[in-house]
Amino acid sequence: MKAPVSWIREYVDLPADVTTDELTRRLTALGLKLEGVESAGAGISGPLVVGRVLTMEPEPQKNGKTINWCTVDVGAANGTGEPQGIVCGAHNFAPGDLVVVILPGGVLPGNFEISARKTYGHLSAGMICSARELGLGDDHDGIIVLPADAGEPGDDAFDVLGLREEVIEFEINPDRAYALSLRGIAREAALAFGAPFRDPADRPVPAPNDAGYPVFVDDPAGCPVFVARTVTGLDPAAPTPDWMARRLQQAGMRPISLAVDVTNYVMLETGRPIHGYDADKLAGPIRVRRAREGERLRTLDGTDRVLSPEDLVVTDDSGIIGLGGVMGGETTEMSDTTTNVLVEAAHWDPVSMFRTGKRHKISSEAGKRNERGVDPVITPAAADRVVELLVTYGGGTADPGVTVVGSPPPQPRITISYDLPARVTGIAIDAATTVANLEAVGCTLDKADSTLTATPPPWRPDLVDPFDLVEEVARIVGYDRVPSVLPREAAGRGLSREQRLRRRVGRTLAGAGCVEVISFPFVGDAAFDALGLPADDPRRHTVRLANPLSSEEPSYTTTLLPGLLKAAARNIGRGATGVSLFETGTVAFPVDRGPAPIYGVDWRPSDDELAKLFDAIPEQPLYLAVVLAGERERAGWWGGGRAAGWSDAVALVRRLGTELGLDVEVSASTRAPWHPGRCAQLAVAGEPIGYAGELHPKVCQAFGLPARSAAVELDLDALMRRARDVVPGPEFSTYPLAKEDVALIVANDVPAADVEAALREGAGPLLESVRLFDVYTGDQVGEGRKSLAFALRFRAPDRTLTEEETAAARDAAVALAAERTGAVQRS
Missing domain, CATH: 3.30.56.10 (Phenylalanyl-tRNA Synthetase; Chain B, domain 1)
Incomplete structure (x- = not known):
């Protein structure tokens, strides 16, 4: 505004x-x-003065254009008092007119410097200005012609035009x-x-009578008040007064015609939107009702609109002539031939106005005010103000008929205790201050011993409960006086278990060199195609958004990988040699139980209604995803670097399991978007929690990632359900470590994890750790077989182990591995 x-x-x-x-x-x-x-006038400097045109001589040019060679009296502003010679291409003025002249040395908006220069065979010393050249509007068809009483030649034009305003x-x-x-x-x-205020809407208005234009309101809830006044004999050529046009421009509106400009001016002045009809185009009484299914209206913007039964419309015997409170129709539009005007000042239901504007995608100055709530009491005054201006400046006559249908809806009564503002804000506000401030904003008060009942003014529909009144009192007292008080944490409160575990997960991944990112949780078919998901993959079954940010990504995601892979590719593309990113967020899986019911906001839904609402909400588990691409270890003086791979992804999950007190089980699997044969299914206590491994080459190519990039995706909710709240620290023994290495030959399709699990179980309680340190395939082990070398470390908490104890534990481990996986110890 x-x-x-x-x-x-x-x-x-x-x-x-x-x-x-x-x-x-x-x-x-x-x-x-x-x-x-x-x-x-911020972009204007130098001598800008009032000038009187003394002579103008038309001079046709070879290019077909006619210019005027003018002499203009600018008083003493040019330093000589002699008339100024100026070339002007406009033709909307005559000798004797007052015009606006900028003299040499002046600067117009856009840093356009004015100087005396030879043009069209004359030395033109200055410029006669148009509104556009002064930045006052878009009119460039002619120069500004000032009223006869605007001033004398040589007077400063800044004040005349309001350029210092x-x-x-x-x-x-x-x-x-x-x-x-x-x-x-x-x-x-x-x-x-604390200054006196003069209300522009406080004016005497004629009483309603039966001689006014007939109006019927079928929906008083949608249109509680409708005022109609008529002006006849309007001069359609009457110009908008300069002062009014200037104020409209200053307020950001373009002057159009007197009738339109007057309605816009009164709207800006009072806040009450006004609509004018060409009365000669009306057919019969006006009626306000809801639209019927299938009805249409061509609005003033030239759009043919299909109406909804929820829309409030204004009709006459010819049909619908306006979308009530939002925009008028073309058939009764005022034009440059309008001589009789019917003025409408109506109060409309704000909710209906908002829904109609959104439904038809109409954003107008009138709709903006009507949908927020306008003072319903001033409708007669606003209509009377429009009539007054049309009569004064358009030469019209006010018809004696005055139509007023309906009455303003009553204001709510709000009861508030005197000390509520002080208790809420923490400021020492006494009862007298509360009363004075509420009266200052226009409330009518009924005072009792400990409470007062306030009736808000009609222009404040936002005041509906006691805390709205507290805000009114506080803003007048001053928000800067509200003290800063640190709230006390209630005893026994703190982070929830889920919050603590999520922070533990984040710290663990950050400690492993990963950086957390947040991406948009929206996807489209293109993302699933890039991931290589089959057509029947459940992850393609998504929750579609009713109003998506992008038509290319209209659904809530079922996997975090698309956004994370895009983020990794963006960093790689901008010069990063390697990235390690992770993200935690919810995904959504449709439940296909029908749409969620939509309840009103004016009551709390019942338990059954809430149950139906929650039943329609899709499942939204919390997921964790990690992407490792490019360098995992950098090269340097210490040696060569190493690219990230599937083993790093699996190792991250194992490390996460250790921090959560869980034993992560790893088994070979196949699942898009991972590479077949390089994908591991992850489980805890037999429950699958996700996948990790190397991404498929086509996926790396589709997202622009380095070859053999790796990724992890876990159901974090499932992981945290089994996590231990407190993970005991490791126990250390002061006795020496016993080392044993074994090499076992197994078939190529036997997972190393299965062999490791058998060794760990067979070795018994003396085993401290087991680690795979070498994998060999070749002629020495035979085709279709591989050799897995494990480092076994034994230690007892209370003694030094003997060679016999160590050998027995080793042999037991090998024996169980042979039994379960067919392993043969390599000599």
Whole structure:
């Protein structure tokens, strides 16, 4: 909302020494967020004066253009008092007219410097200016012709045109619709400085009578008040007064015609949207109702719209003529031939206005105000103000008929204790301050011993409960006075088990060199195709969003890998030699139980209704994904580097299991997007929790990742369910370690993990660790077989082991491995 300072001062007696900075500071403290302060003449400097055209001689040119060689009286502004010779290409003025002249040495917006220069055979010393050249609008068809009483030649044109006028722009929150008007902003300014306020809507209005235009309202809930006034004999050629056009431009609106400009001006002035009909195009009485299925309307923007039964419409005997409170129709639009105007000032249900605007994707200045809630009491005054301006500046006649249908809805009564503002804010606010501040914002109060009952003013539909009133009191007292108090943590509270485990997971992965990222949880078929998922893969069955951010990614993801792989590829593409990224987030799997019911917001759903709501919500488990690509160990003076591989992915999961007190079981598997034969299924106590391994080469290529990149994806909820809250620290023995190495020959398809598990179980309690340190295939072990070399480490907590004890444990381990996997010890 843009508000010229002079327009604010028209309604508030602000102290003369109040600067714009001070005004904006105080209004911001009251809750009107400052966007900026601008001045129309900010880009203009130098001599800009009023001039009187003395002569103009048309001179046709060879290019078919006709220019005017003018002499212009600029008084003493040029230093000589002699008429100024200026070439002008416009033709909308005549000798004797007052115009705006910028003399040599001046600068126009865009840093356009003016100098005396020879053109069309004349020395043109200056420029006669148009509105566009001064940055006052888009009109470039002709120059500005000032009113006859605008001033004398040589007078400063900055003041005449209001170019020194400062305009404040505010960002208005949705709950403060009253501030989308000069009436509202001025009321806040009066509140800020304790200055007298003159309400532009406080005016005598004629009483309703039976001579007005007939109006019927079939839906009083949707349109509680409808006021109609008629102006006849309007001069369609009457221009918009300069002061009005200037204020509209300063407020960010383009002047169009007198009838349209007057309705826009009154809307800005009072906050009440007004609509004007060409009365000669109306057929019969006006009726307000809900649209019927299949009805259509071509609105003023030229769009043919199919209406919904929820839309409020304005009709006459010819059909629908307007989308109530949002936009009028083409058939009754005012034009440059309109002489009779029917003025509509109606109050509309804000919820209906909001839904209609969203449904039809219409964003208008009227709709913006109606959907937020407008003062319903001032409809007769706003209509009367429009009639007054049309009569004054358009030469029209006010018809004596006045139509008023309905009455404003009653305001709620809110009971509040005197000390509630003090208890909520922590500021020492006494009862007298509470009363004074609520009265200052327009509330009517009924006072009792310990409580008061407030009736909010009609322009404040946002005040509905006691805490809204607390906010009003607090913002006047000053938010800067609210003390900063650190809240106390309740005894026995703290992080939940899930929070503690999630932090443990994050610290573990960070300690392993991984960096956490967050990506958008949305996918499309292209991502699943890049992952190589089969057509029947359950992960392709997604929850589709009703209003997706992108039509290419319309679904909630069932896997974290697409976003993580894109992030890894982006970093690799920007020069990273290696990345280790992880992400935790929810995925969604449809439950296919039908759509979730939509309940109102004015009551709490029952337990049965909540159960139906939760029943329709998809399953959303928490997942963890890791991607390792490029260098895992860098090269340096210590030797060559090493690329990340599947073993690093599996090792990360094992390390995570250790930190959570879990034994992670690893077995060979096949699952997209991993490479067949290099994919491991991960499980805890027999329950599968995810997969890890090397990505398929086609997946690496599709995402732009280095070959043999690795990835992990786990069901973190399943992992945390089995995690130990407290993981005991390792026990250390002071006795020496006994070392035994064994090499076992097994078939190629026997997983090393199975051999390791058998060795660990067979070795018994003396085994401290087992580690695979070599894999060999070749002629010495035979075709289709491999040799796995394990380092076994034994230690007893209470004694030094003998060679016999160590050998017995080793032999037992080998024997069990042979029994379970067919292993043969290599000599």
